[in-house]
Amino acid sequence: MIRTRDLALGALWGLTTVAMGVAIGLVFLYAPEERVMGAPQRIFYFHVPMALMTFLSVFVLLVGSIGYLWTRRSAWDDLGRAASDTGLLFCTLVLVTGPIWAKPAWGVWWTWEARLTTTLLLWLLLVGIRMVRSYAVNRDQGARLAAVIGIVAALDVPIIYKAVDWWRGQHPVLFRQGGGQALAPGMSETFSFCIVTFVLLFALLLATRYRLARLEDRSLHAIERLRAG
Amino acid sequence: MKNYAFLFWAYLVIWLGLAGFLLGTLVRMRRVDERLDRLEHELARSEREG
Numbered sequence: 001m002i003r004t005r006d007l008a009l010g011a012l013w014g015l016t017t018v019a020m021g022v023a024i025g026l027v028f029l030y031a032p033e034e035r036v037m038g039a040p041q042r043i044f045y046f047h048v049p050m051a052l053m054t055f056l057s058v059f060v061l062l063v064g065s066i067g068y069l070w071t072r073r074s075a076w077d078d079l080g081r082a083a084s085d086t087g088l089l090f091c092t093l094v095l096v097t098g099p100i101w102a103k104p105a106w107g108v109w110w111t112w113e114a115r116l117t118t119t120l121l122l123w124l125l126l127v128g129i130r131m132v133r134s135y136a137v138n139r140d141q142g143a144r145l146a147a148v149i150g151i152v153a154a155l156d157v158p159i160i161y162k163a164v165d166w167w168r169g170q171h172p173v174l175f176r177q178g179g180g181q182a183l184a185p186g187m188s189e190t191f192s193f194c195i196v197t198f199v200l201l202f203a204l205l206l207a208t209r210y211r212l213a214r215l216e217d218r219s220l221h222a223i224e225r226l227r228a229g
Numbered sequence: 230m231k232n233y234a235f236l237f238w239a240y241l242v243i244w245l246g247l248a249g250f251l252l253g254t255l256v257r258m259r260r261v262d263e264r265l266d267r268l269e270h271e272l273a274r275s276e277r278e279g
Contacts, residue, residue, distance in 0.1 A: 043239045050243075089250045093243055100239040201247070208254050215261040222268035226275065 009211075012204045019197040023190075031190040040104045045190055047097045049198035050090045051119075055157050056202055057087030058122070058150075065150035068143055077143040078213035080150055081133070086205045087153075088126040095123055106170070114167035118160045125153040139220070 027045045034041035064080030067073070098116065099109040110116065129146045136142030164171050183191060 040235045042236055046240070046243055085250075089246060093246045096242050096246075097239045100235050100242070104235055205250065205254075208251070208258070212254055212258045212261065215258060215265060219261050219265045219268060222265060222272055226268065226272055229275075 005211075009204075009207055012200065012207065016197070016200040016204050019193075019200055023194050023197040026190040026193055030186060032184060032186045034187075037105055040101055043097055043101045045194045046198075047094060047101060048191070049195045050097070051094045052195065053198050053202045054087055054090040054094055054119075054122070055161075056199075057083050057090060057206070058154050058157050060206065061087060061150045062154035065147035065154075068147045072140075074143075074217050075214075077147070078210055078217060080143075080147060081213045082206050082209035084126055084129045084146065084150060084153075085209050086202065088123070088130065089205070090202075091119065091123045091126055095119060111170075113171055114163035114169040115160060115171040116169075118156060118163050122153055122156045122160060125149055125156065129153070 023045070027042055031042065031045065033039065060083035061080050064076050064078075064083055067076030068080060070076075098119075102111070103109050129149050132145040132149065133142040136145060159166075163169055
C-alpha cells in the first residue's frame with residue numbers, strides 16, 4: 001500500500017522537477033543580459049538561492065542541535081544530520097560556483113575577502129560535523145559533538161551576512177537594510193522564481209535525508225535487539 | 230561565446246552535485262531499507278523460536 005508520506009515526497013519530487021525546468025528556462029531565455037558582466041552574471045540566479053538554502057539548512061541544524069542537547073532524543077539528531085548534510089551540499093556548490101563567477105568578474109578565482117572566508121569557515125565546520133560523527137567512539141558522543149559544532153556553525157551565519165559591511169568586502173550585496181543592488185525587470189521575477197524552486201529543492205533533500213537517517217536509526221536499533229538476544 | 234563556457238561549467242557542477250547527492254541518498258535508502266527488512270525478519274524469527 002502506498003503511504004501518504006510516499007505520496008507527499010513523490011509530489012514534492014514532481015513539483016521540484018517542473019519548477020527546476022521552468023527556472024532554467026527563465027534564467028537562459030527570459031532574464032535579460034546584465035550590461036557590465038554579461039553572461040557569467042546568470043550564475044547568480046542559482047548561486048544566491050543556494051547560499052540562502054545554506055543559511056536555511058544551518059537554521060534547521062541549529063534547531064536539531066538544541067533539540068538533541070535538550071532532550072537527547074534521536075529524532076532531533078536525525079534532523080540535525082539531515083540538515084548538516086543538506087547544508088554541506090549547498091555550501092559546497094556555493095563555494096564552487098562563486099569562483100566560476102569571480103574569475104570573469106574579478107579576474108581571480110579566489111580572494112580572501114571577508115564573506116568568502118567566513119563562508120569557507122562554515123564549510124569547514126559542516127565538514128567537521130561529518131568527521132566527528134565518523135570518528136566518535138559511540139553514537140551519542142558523535143551526536144553531542146555534532147550538535148555543539150552545529151550551534152557554532154549557526155553563529156557563523158550572521159557573520160557571513162554582515163561580513164561585507166563590517167570588513168568592507170567587495171562581494172556584491174543583494175539584500176541590505178535600505179536596499180541592496182536593484183534588479184532590472186525580468187531579472188527580479190527570475191530571481192524570485194529561482195528562490196521558490198530552491199526552497200522546494202531544499203524541502204525535498206531535507207525530507208529524503210531525514211528519512212534515510214530514521215531508517216538507519218531503526219536498523220541500528222534492530223541490530224542492538226538482535227545482539228541482546 | 231567564451232563567456233558561456235563559464236556558465237556551462239558552473240551549471241554542470243550544480244547539476245552533478247545535486248544529482249549525485251540525490252542518487253547517493255536514494256541508493257543508501259534502498260540498501261538500509263533492505264537491511265532493515267532482513268533484520269526485522271530475523272528478529273521475528275528469533276522471537277518465535279524463543
